[in-house]
Amino acid sequence: MYPLFSYSLTASWLSTATSSMKRPTPRLRNSFSQASSSFLPRPLPLKLSRTATDPILPQSSRFETAAMAAPAITPPSTAIMAKASLRPMYALTVPRSNRSSPKHNSSILIMPSRSFRVAGLTLTGKGFWSPNKSVPIAPKVLYSVQSFSIRMQSIRQVLSGEQLDKPVKVRGWIYRTRSSGGIVFAVVRDSSGIIQVTMKKGVLPDQEFEAAASAGVESSVMVEGTLVEDKRAPGGYEVRATKFSVIGSSEPFPITEYQSTELLLDLRHLWIRSREQTAVMRVKDSLLRGARGWFHSNDYVEVTPPIITGVAPEDSTQLFQLKYFDRFAYLSQTAQFYLESLIFSCERVWALTPSFRAEKSRTPRHLTEFWHLEMEAAWLDNDANMKAQEELVSSMLRSAAKECPSELKLLGREPEALSKIEPPFERLSYSEAMEELRGKGFEVSWGSDLGAAEERELTKDRILPLFVVNYPKELKPFYMKENPDDARTYKNSDLLAPEGYGEIIGGSERETDNALIIERLRDIGEDMKNYEWYLDLRKYGSVPHSGFGLGLDRVATWVCRLEHIRDAIPFPRTVARIYP
């Protein structure tokens, strides 16, 4: 999928253009808003070197291609985008350099959308841009884009209505068709949305009409036509086609309106085209960007721990074993120990890795392969650890709410409500949680774990996530730090998502006393040899430190209001399924 506007080079020119222009034309506004204001204008050195017909430009057009060289010219005043052949192109109109030199009128700089490299410089006349002569800013667009062809647009862009009653061109996949004799309605989707395309017999060539009438669901198509407002069209806009072509025809699509869970899982590679699944992927992408942003602005270093390991940090029955040459290795179920060893240099680290659990879990909350977002920081106690967690989570939510409002609405989640989930989250001690549950008629006693039913009860009516802190030692792993206020418990916390979605983060301050760690390892019958390197970390300048692991797919399940975690990941891996 081509982005509508390209990035850095375009941005640098456009930012300059914006600042020096009095009235940007409406069609350019989007590009300007994407231009980075911090990007300093850079003069582009250009020199014409030869004349050629560029194969990606219309055959009839003859252009001068330019090679990069000194000298420099100033940036253009106006940018327009052109579509040439099948590849979207970007054109920057350079104003006349001076009135006495009409040769330089209507000059265009063209670059392919996905490349930052300049593909060619075109001029109506021959000549060089002078190194010292600055090009005056023109008050209006000097070159009309119409002489190229209609630009390709994303459906989201088309639905903005900017091109109302004007020619538009979209491409995508047929989402649904309906026909009625001389008229065919095709709903076309692309990665950004759906729009109805209407084809009337006689308006477009018969051959193209027939192609539209017989094109099956999921055929990839390219359509040219006029964008009109029409209340009868879903979404309020439709494209009245004047040109229609099937790029890739589709056999009868196996997913119809009636679908069983089993079928959708077997046809996962096709089902992920659905609007819901697309929305989930976009939301997840945005959550991740929010997380990255938070880590970056808090001086965390993103590191890359191994996936193949030789040591089992927790109960080894949960590990996937694999043949590793002449011995065995395991797929990592947490990067924690590796992150702990990295804090002695980087101090604050985080990593996003797949984690693997060979548990035969059959629940809506478990995958055997999931995306684990883990953090570890030196000089951090568990209170600060929890503050980091709530800040991180709310940054992720803010990001999704800001970047994916329509996707969230499609999934039944109000973006405004999501962005209101801000720190502090409520903290409930394990003991308090047990009290509360007993008050609600649960038969639990101190020392029993919080099951799915208990977690649901604690969070079903909440809007904000809930921290449950200081669990009994028996319920948690050996590496956690003892709670000085209550030696029966650890300095740890679980973060439970609201609305009954359950645990999304497990975190703790780490034990720094090797004697205690060794004692606990002996108690659970671990082979000390496997932990030598881990114990080393406490021997050489140990520091108090904490960290946590967040289940990215679980967060996405909650944010997207999904019933099952497997819909939060494109190709779920569960006990029963590794296909497709």
Place this chain on the structure above:
RNA sequence: GCCGUCGUAGCUCAGUCGGUGGAGCGUCCGCCUGUUAAGCGGAAGGUCAACGGUUCGAACCCGUUCGACGGCGCCA
């Protein structure tokens, strides 16, 4: 590891006191110039998960196997 449900057309399902298998959607053909999961008419499409047993006769009763799904525990 534990508890539960299901397997009939490409898809979703109905069908059984045991007697030669049905609908809707999809596909194909025909009609329809404003459809909204369009409508109307017609056609094709099935080793009733597999194997074994009971019976004159099994999609249906019994057994075994395979596959899938719902949930618990474990965790993120």
